[in-house]
Amino acid sequence: MSQPTIESVLQERRLFEPSAEFSQAAHIKSLEEYKQIYDRAAADPAAFWADLADKELHWFEKWHTVLDWQPPSVKWFDGGKINISYNCLDRHLTTWRKNKAALIWEGENGDSRTLTYAQLHREVCQFANALKQLGIKKGDRVGIYMPMIPEAAIAMLACARIGAVHGVVFGGFSAEALRDRLVDAEAKLVITADGGWRKDVIVPLKDQVDKAIANGAVPSVTDVLVVKRTGQHIPMSAGRDHWWHDLQQGVSAKCEAEPMESEDMLFVLYTSGSTGKPKGVVHTTAGYNLYSHMTTKWIFDLKDTDVYWCTADVGWITGHSYIVYGPLSNGATTLMYEGAPRASNLGCFWDVIEKYQVTVFYTAPTAIRSFIKMGEHHPNTRDLTSLRLLGTVGEPINPEAWMWYHRVIGGSRCPIVDTWWQTETGGIMITALPGAIPTKPGSATLPFPGIIPDIVDLDGNPANDNEGGYLVVRHPWPGMMRTVYGDPERFRKSYWEHIPPKDGKYVYFAGDGARKDEDGYYWVMGRVDDVINVAGHRLGTMEIESALVSHPAVAEAAVVGKPDEVKGEDIFAFVILEGDRQPSEELAKELKKHVVSEIGAIARPSEIRFAEALPKTRSGKIMRRLLRSLASGQEITSDTSTLEDRSILDKLREGA
Numbered sequence: 001m002s003q004p005t006i007e008s009v010l011q012e013r014r015l016f017e018p019s020a021e022f023s024q025a026a027h028i029k030s031l032e033e034y035k036q037i038y039d040r041a042a043a044d045p046a047a048f049w050a051d052l053a054d055k056e057l058h059w060f061e062k063w064h065t066v067l068d069w070q071p072p073s074v075k076w077f078d079g080g081k082i083n084i085s086y087n088c089l090d091r092h093l094t095t096w097r098k099n100k101a102a103l104i105w106e107g108e109n110g111d112s113r114t115l116t117y118a119q120l121h122r123e124v125c126q127f128a129n130a131l132k133q134l135g136i137k138k139g140d141r142v143g144i145y146m147p148m149i150p151e152a153a154i155a156m157l158a159c160a161r162i163g164a165v166h167g168v169v170f171g172g173f174s175a176e177a178l179r180d181r182l183v184d185a186e187a188k189l190v191i192t193a194d195g196g197w198r199k200d201v202i203v204p205l206k207d208q209v210d211k212a213i214a215n216g217a218v219p220s221v222t223d224v225l226v227v228k229r230t231g232q233h234i235p236m237s238a239g240r241d242h243w244w245h246d247l248q249q250g251v252s253a254k255c256e257a258e259p260m261e262s263e264d265m266l267f268v269l270y271t272s273g274s275t276g277k278p279k280g281v282v283h284t285t286a287g288y289n290l291y292s293h294m295t296t297k298w299i300f301d302l303k304d305t306d307v308y309w310c311t312a313d314v315g316w317i318t319g320h321s322y323i324v325y326g327p328l329s330n331g332a333t334t335l336m337y338e339g340a341p342r343a344s345n346l347g348c349f350w351d352v353i354e355k356y357q358v359t360v361f362y363t364a365p366t367a368i369r370s371f372i373k374m375g376e377h378h379p380n381t382r383d384l385t386s387l388r389l390l391g392t393v394g395e396p397i398n399p400e401a402w403m404w405y406h407r408v409i410g411g412s413r414c415p416i417v418d419t420w421w422q423t424e425t426g427g428i429m430i431t432a433l434p435g436a437i438p439t440k441p442g443s444a445t446l447p448f449p450g451i452i453p454d455i456v457d458l459d460g461n462p463a464n465d466n467e468g469g470y471l472v473v474r475h476p477w478p479g480m481m482r483t484v485y486g487d488p489e490r491f492r493k494s495y496w497e498h499i500p501p502k503d504g505k506y507v508y509f510a511g512d513g514a515r516k517d518e519d520g521y522y523w524v525m526g527r528v529d530d531v532i533n534v535a536g537h538r539l540g541t542m543e544i545e546s547a548l549v550s551h552p553a554v555a556e557a558a559v560v561g562k563p564d565e566v567k568g569e570d571i572f573a574f575v576i577l578e579g580d581r582q583p584s585e586e587l588a589k590e591l592k593k594h595v596v597s598e599i600g601a602i603a604r605p606s607e608i609r610f611a612e613a614l615p616k617t618r619s620g621k622i623m624r625r626l627l628r629s630l631a632s633g634q635e636i637t638s639d640t641s642t643l644e645d646r647s648i649l650d651k652l653r654e655g656a
């Protein structure tokens with residue numbers, strides 16, 4: 001952490017109340033009702049969650065202990081037996097929802113498919129049996145590297161059904177990034193597809209899997225399960241690779257859900273941290289089920305008449321909690337779209353909303369900023385009147401982008417929920433409840449019931465109103481991560497030690513700077529550690545630096561975020577070459593390509609500046625705040641007294 005003080009410059013005074021009509025029909029109907037629930041939950045969080053767990057979920061066996069908190073290790077609902085696939089599917093089959101649309105899927109190439117709860121249940125059971133046939137057992141890790149097709153959700157639910165731990169890897173990650181994650185998770189099986197459609201081209205997923213596991217690079221992987229999506233020829237390795245449509249033949253569609261212990265691992269999902277390789281964030285069964293369920297219900301205010309669409313990819317936590325588990329656990333209709341706005345159809349999102357009469361729409365600020373750039377013409381030529389509620393996630397939303405979203409997409413009638421959370425939190429933590437909490441553009445507003453956040457300084461002392469500080473959470477919640485896969489020490493260090501415990505009370509450190517205003521509204525400002533947020537995706541500077549240094553021409557590299565209008569931040573890399581190498585345009589291009597092949601296209605540096613040396617403190621720490629100022633072309637006004645060699649700065653500037 002480099003910032004000694006965190007200053008907020010945003011002064012936003014507009015306030016938007018939900019309409020009386022919206023509030024009356026909402027699950028939580030007024031600010032008073034929210035406050036009542038919030039206060040009751042804060043007085044006894046464990047009792048609050050236990051009550052909901054009892055009312056909202058199906059249990060094979062009830063827990064004996066609601067909360068066992070021995071920081072940083074936590075157990076929720078210990079002694080309970082539950083299965084999230086059962087809660088997402090089976091329990092709806094005994095109701096009228098059996099024949100309700102569970103999953104609506106729209107492919108980028110115009111294919112589409114709708115699965116009812118009964119049909120989705122059948123597919124999941126069959127898939128689960130196929131996994132068993134391949135020798136997958138409870139506790140085994142399964143990699144999922146898929147396009148946005150129904151089989152991605154089916155594979156996740158099938159793993160959960162038999163107690164296998166899924167590790168979804170975003171389909172945009174490179175073979176190298178996939179390999180690292182499969183190795184770390186010791187996956188036995190990889191589920192993939194021949195390819196997926198993305199911006200009118202085929203993403204060759206199976207080829208990437210072949211590359212990732214070639215030459216025994218991932219010894220734990222014995223089988224690859226391939227779904228046919230795009231149909232181009234792909235090599236199949238006999239004995240190792242299996243087509244899903246072949247395996248499916250003659251596989252029974254009966255498969256009971258495995259009763260899981262509350263704290264059995266449900267999935268591992270990798271995310272970037274400020275140091276070293278990506279962390280495998282571990283989530284467990286019961287707490288995650290309850291937390292994704294409750295947040296979906298109250299925040300997206302889901303009713304049986306809703307068609308709910310979250311535009312994330314299942315490769316991110318947003319896809320896990322708010323495309324698959326949360327909506328299905330609630331018996332809602334969730335929409336999955338394979339495509340992205342592309343030159344051949346910039347308005348494709350609005351087509352999807354019109355075609356399926358989407359009522360609740362959840363997307364990212366970076367997407368909204370790109371819609372603004374494309375022009376109002378695209379949404380204005382589609383019928384968006386079905387929409388009743390909008391959401392955003394991923395980074396702070398600029399008030400003007402919020403206003404555009406409200407006016408152009410929401411027709412000035414839809415509340416907006418700006419939802420702050422993280423891979424680690426499992427679900428949304430700070431957000432408006434749309435029928436209850438008036439919104440202020442740019443603020444995530446108030447904490448979800450049962451969540452006790454605060455703003456503190458580095459010693460853990462609470463900040464005053466409107467004073468910037470570090471965002472922390474004071475009490476455990478059911479959806480919180482349990483550990484870093486295979487590295488409990490890293491879990492402790494990354495989240496529980498930055499802010500020292502006071503009177504033995506540990507606080508969760510989120511890594512974000514924020515302030516709380518006089519109404520208790522939270523204004524999140526962004527990361528305070530060495531994490532860059534590019535288009536709502538977290539990238540650790542260390543990972544990109546390591547990728548650069550793995551190129552033979554590079555001796556040292558430092559990467560910083562540079563403000564970007566659409567993406568929020570762009571990647572700016574300072575590179576020191578090995579003695580005999582000369583800077584050139586070609587080399588810069590080659591290095592960018594190298595980062596793409598090491599991590600994936602989302603990590604491509606927008607700019608590479610060759611330098612002779614980097615600004616360092618006398619103790620040898622790279623002074624990133626100086627590099628950040630240089631990257632954004634700002635004058636360096638902050639203190640440079642700890643800099644070892646001041647002439648380095650002038651040279652770096654000349655490089656511009």
Ligand code: WT7
Nearest residue numbers: 393394395396418419420421422423524527538
């Ligand atoms: C980081 C977490 C959680 C799903 C998407 C990203 C930033 C996320 C907001 C928001 C301000 C936000 C934070 C956070 N962030 N939502 N509404 N307002 N900042 O998940 O990759 O784990 O990233 O995204 O900086 O720490 P993630």
